[in-house]
Amino acid sequence: MSQWIxxxxxxxxxxxxxxxxxNGHDALLVGERRxxxxxxxxxxxxxxxxxxxxxxxxxxxxxxxxxxxGLLVDAAPHLRGDHRIATGIRGLxxxxxxxxxxxxxxxxxxxxxxxLAGAADARALRxxxxxxxxxxxxxxxxxxxxxAALVAPSLRIYTNRDPIGxxxxxxxxxxxxxxxxxxxTLGVGPATEATALTRAVAEIDRVVCGLGGAPKTxxxxxxxxxxxxxxxxxxxxxxxxxRALAAGDLEQAGEATExxxxxxxxxxxxxxxxxxxxxxxxxxxxxxxxxxxxxxMKGLMAxxxxxx
Amino acid sequence: MHAPIFEFNRHRExxxxxxxGRVVDAFASHAGPDDPTRGFQFVLNDAAFHEIDRxxxxxxxxxxxxxxxxxARRIGRMTPDELHDETRRRAEWYxxxxxxxxxxxVYRFASSVLPVGLGALFNTTDLARGLSSMRDxxxxxxxxxxxxxxxxxxxxxxxxxxPTHSSNLDSIVLGWSLxxxxxxxxxxxxxxxxxxxxLVGYFMRNLGAxxxxxxxxxxxxxxxLKCYSQVLIERGYHSLFFPGGTRGxxxxxxxxxxxxxxxxxxxxxxxxxxxxxxxxxxxxxxxINYPLVLEAExxxxxxxxxxxxARYIIEDDEFSRLGRIAQFAVQVMGLQTTMVIxxxxxxxxxxxxxxxxxxxxxxxxxPIDPARYLMRDGEPVDDPxxxxxxxxxxxxxxxxxxxxxxxxxxxxxxxxxLFERERRAAPHLDLFALLRTTSGDRHDLTELxxxxxxxxxxxxxxxxKGRLCLDxxxxxxxxxxxxxxxxxxxxxYHLRSAVEREADALVVRDPKLLxxxxxxxSAWEDELRPVIARGAGGAR
Numbered sequence: 001m002s003q004w005i006x007x008x009x010x011x012x013x014x015x016x017x018x019x020x021x022x023n024g025h026d027a028l029l030v031g032e033r034r035x036x037x038x039x040x041x042x043x044x045x046x047x048x049x050x051x052x053x054x055x056x057x058x059x060x061x062x063x064x065x066x067x068x069x070g071l072l073v074d075a076a077p078h079l080r081g082d083h084r085i086a087t088g089i090r091g092l093x094x095x096x097x098x099x100x101x102x103x104x105x106x107x108x109x110x111x112x113x114x115x116l117a118g119a120a121d122a123r124a125l126r127x128x129x130x131x132x133x134x135x136x137x138x139x140x141x142x143x144x145x146x147x148a149a150l151v152a153p154s155l156r157i158y159t160n161r162d163p164i165g166x167x168x169x170x171x172x173x174x175x176x177x178x179x180x181x182x183x184x185t186l187g188v189g190p191a192t193e194a195t196a197l198t199r200a201v202a203e204i205d206r207v208v209c210g211l212g213g214a215p216k217t218x219x220x221x222x223x224x225x226x227x228x229x230x231x232x233x234x235x236x237x238x239x240x241x242x243r244a245l246a247a248g249d250l251e252q253a254g255e256a257t258e259x260x261x262x263x264x265x266x267x268x269x270x271x272x273x274x275x276x277x278x279x280x281x282x283x284x285x286x287x288x289x290x291x292x293x294x295x296x297m298k299g300l301m302a303x304x305x306x307x308x
Numbered sequence: 309m310h311a312p313i314f315e316f317n318r319h320r321e322x323x324x325x326x327x328x329g330r331v332v333d334a335f336a337s338h339a340g341p342d343d344p345t346r347g348f349q350f351v352l353n354d355a356a357f358h359e360i361d362r363x364x365x366x367x368x369x370x371x372x373x374x375x376x377x378x379x380a381r382r383i384g385r386m387t388p389d390e391l392h393d394e395t396r397r398r399a400e401w402y403x404x405x406x407x408x409x410x411x412x413x414v415y416r417f418a419s420s421v422l423p424v425g426l427g428a429l430f431n432t433t434d435l436a437r438g439l440s441s442m443r444d445x446x447x448x449x450x451x452x453x454x455x456x457x458x459x460x461x462x463x464x465x466x467x468x469x470x471p472t473h474s475s476n477l478d479s480i481v482l483g484w485s486l487x488x489x490x491x492x493x494x495x496x497x498x499x500x501x502x503x504x505x506x507l508v509g510y511f512m513r514n515l516g517a518x519x520x521x522x523x524x525x526x527x528x529x530x531x532x533l534k535c536y537s538q539v540l541i542e543r544g545y546h547s548l549f550f551p552g553g554t555r556g557x558x559x560x561x562x563x564x565x566x567x568x569x570x571x572x573x574x575x576x577x578x579x580x581x582x583x584x585x586x587x588x589x590x591x592x593x594x595x596i597n598y599p600l601v602l603e604a605e606x607x608x609x610x611x612x613x614x615x616x617x618a619r620y621i622i623e624d625d626e627f628s629r630l631g632r633i634a635q636f637a638v639q640v641m642g643l644q645t646t647m648v649i650x651x652x653x654x655x656x657x658x659x660x661x662x663x664x665x666x667x668x669x670x671x672x673x674x675p676i677d678p679a680r681y682l683m684r685d686g687e688p689v690d691d692p693x694x695x696x697x698x699x700x701x702x703x704x705x706x707x708x709x710x711x712x713x714x715x716x717x718x719x720x721x722x723x724x725x726l727f728e729r730e731r732r733a734a735p736h737l738d739l740f741a742l743l744r745t746t747s748g749d750r751h752d753l754t755e756l757x758x759x760x761x762x763x764x765x766x767x768x769x770x771x772x773k774g775r776l777c778l779d780x781x782x783x784x785x786x787x788x789x790x791x792x793x794x795x796x797x798x799x800x801y802h803l804r805s806a807v808e809r810e811a812d813a814l815v816v817r818d819p820k821l822l823x824x825x826x827x828x829x830s831a832w833e834d835e836l837r838p839v840i841a842r843g844a845g846g847a848r
Binding site for chain 1: 658660668670672674676677678682683684685691693694697698700701834
């Protein structure tokens with residue numbers, strides 16, 4: 001059995017460490033241990049990052065995107081070539097607009113990287129409801145390690161060789177899920193929601209391919225899988241943010257800070273690469289209050305006709 | 309500087325034996341429990357198929373064609389021992405075809421005549437002034453980069469020099485630059501077609517260059533080649549190869565690199581570690597920056613041809629015509645602008661930068677141990693898929709170094725500026741229409757200077773961030789002098805000048821050449837395009 005170091009003791013980090021312990025691994029959880037965050041049984045907890053990184057070579061990062069770069073700069077002197085890092089983070093770094101695994105490669109010497117994404121959230125892992133995750137990595141042996149470490153009767157782990165696409169699809173799905181929440185609140189009906197869902201997948205595919213990912217990744221667990229989860233779950237954060245935006249409640253929508261920040265960073269990155277991402281642009285503008293939901297929808301529908 | 313290659317001949321037979329043994333053993337290891345002949349059958353069938361196809365299509369050596377056809381008919385009936393022996397026999401043949409030779413007398417002769425010869429070639433006005441020609445040569449070819457560090461690293465480990473490739477003169481000027489910078493000579497793989505060149509073939513045959521026959525595409529040959537390059541690095545021979553594979557046809561800085569030989573460096577590092585040999589291996593990216601490219605006309609024609617791949621090996625370009633080489637050299641000598649060979653920051657085989665003391669450095673400047681990349685749970689682990697992924701990452705690091713170490717010269721600056729103005733003037737035209745229709749377009753000098761100033765300011769800002777390098781001649785002079793310098797350069801060598809000056813305008817004469825030289829900036833064009841004034845463009 002192996003030693004795993006999970007950095008970030010939020011709900012996701014705790015759920016992953018519990019899953020690892022249930023599979024017989026040693027899990028060392030690194031985080032601030034905020035009040036109310038109960039450390040799962042048999043999971044060791046520490047607030048000291050540097051010594052923790054010295055205790056093993058398998059690392060999962062589960063911290064918010066806005067804290068990632070600072071953490072990596074602190075961690076870099078303690079990381080080695082044999083460390084392997086999986087990121088389970090939805091968001092781009094603020095300012096530099098890097099994908100989480102891209103940020104790891106930029107700030108640390110670690111080369112063996114993987115991305116953990118999909119339609120299983122902390123709640124699904126905790127309640128052991130059947131769900132699935134995908135590991136995207138160019139390093140098959142690391143994919144096998146992650147797959148074996150996390151798999152369970154209630155959790156299927158798939159693998160692919162497209163970390164870039166997997167990571168982007170997951171972040172894009174979280175942001176574009178807002179559109180599904182808006183549609184439901186405006187009461188536009190199933191035809192409109194279905195249109196939003198399929199166009200969102202097409203947009204994810206376009207952006208993923210434009211930024212170096214592989215075609216089809218958008219249609220896997222990280223893209224379509226997560227979008228469908230958001231469509232089926234009216235209480236998901238993306239859906240709630242969409243509901244608030246549809247009602248013009250910018251204050252409440254702004255509470256979904258990671259979604260708002262991801263929308264901003266993705267829109268900037270798409271603009272830099274001249275990628276067409278109309279839904280993303282509209283959601284970014286909605287968060288900024290530059291447009292209201294009804295006008296935004298009219299704007300999207302009024303765009304010039306094109307092939308699918 | 310002493311170099312392992314001086315001792316090459318003493319170890320040559322041993323090297324050959326090692327390569328043959330390794331290649332044959334690797335195929336033997338492919339045997340399955342039910343089929344002990346699988347590896348050998350596959351490799352012989354693959355070689356026979358490719359060779360018969362190639363020889364039939366090229367109507368080449370009929371004797372060899374018949375030999376491969378006979379083999380192809382026999383493979384299915386051969387015993388395991390016969391298959392093994394036949395594979396070994398073919399591998400031996402290819403190894404002997406590939407392996408180079410090093411003659412110290414030729415090296416001594418070459419190292420004394422190369423500078424003078426090149427100097428003379430580049431300054432035919434006074435052949436008697438051998439030594440002063442050499443001085444002149446070093447004023448026309450600038451060698452820059454962390455040379456002191458590289459000399460030190462060459463003493464403590466093995467250098468694998470990986471330059472950009474835009475001309476068949478590359479290996480010659482690079483050889484001169486190694487000598488000039490007191491760096492050790494390198495062994496390198498050169499296209500077999502070049503060995504037939506009367507100018508350099510003799511030297512290449514005797515200075516450790518090994519022959520690469522790019523027509524051969526089968527697994528046996530590729531494995532021989534890869535294994536040979538790996539064994540050379542493992543044994544500490546400083547090596548050189550062009551990751552671009554062939555000369556860049558478009559004029560752009562290479563970004564798509566062939567990773568096979570880059571993988572040899574990593575494999576050699578891994579093999580050394582397993583034997584307890586801790587000598588490091590350093591990759592040295594180099595950019596070769598020509599104000600004029602000897603074969604520019606042929607290369608850009610080839611790039612623009614839809615069937616460019618069919619002419620993968622060009623045998624009838626300017627390099628095959630001694631007169632053109634001499635003319636090129638004379639004209640380059642007359643230029644105000646120098647050719648620049650820029651050695652970049654050395655990297656380890658995983659793409660990490662290397663410090664002055666030879667230690668690999670992480671992004672924060674912390675020393676790291678490259679051997680750790682090959683370990684799992686404290687032990688070295690053989691994992692070809694992992695190493696292939698590492699090699700792809702290292703390829704990206706080298707490609708990035710090519711961009712940051714590229715030195716932009718006036719001809720490239722003016723090529724990009726004029727061609728971009730042409731694009732602006734006719735946004736509805738595709739590339740081929742632009743190339744067909746823009747000859748004769750006039751660019752007002754005042755407008756051109758305005759655009760040029762803005763473009764230069766942008767490039768200066770990018771150079772300050774370390775994203776590229778700018779030649780001093782481009783930085784210090786008034787912009788109209790930069791334009792004049794480039795126009796003069798274009799007019800000196802090419803059969804048809806790319807651009808000419810007429811009163812208060814520059815007139816496009818050869819859009820293909822402008823496009824070729826301007827392509828050197830194409831990697832940054834998304835950022836550069838906005839600095840050209842709206843509505844800019846040539847008048848017809």
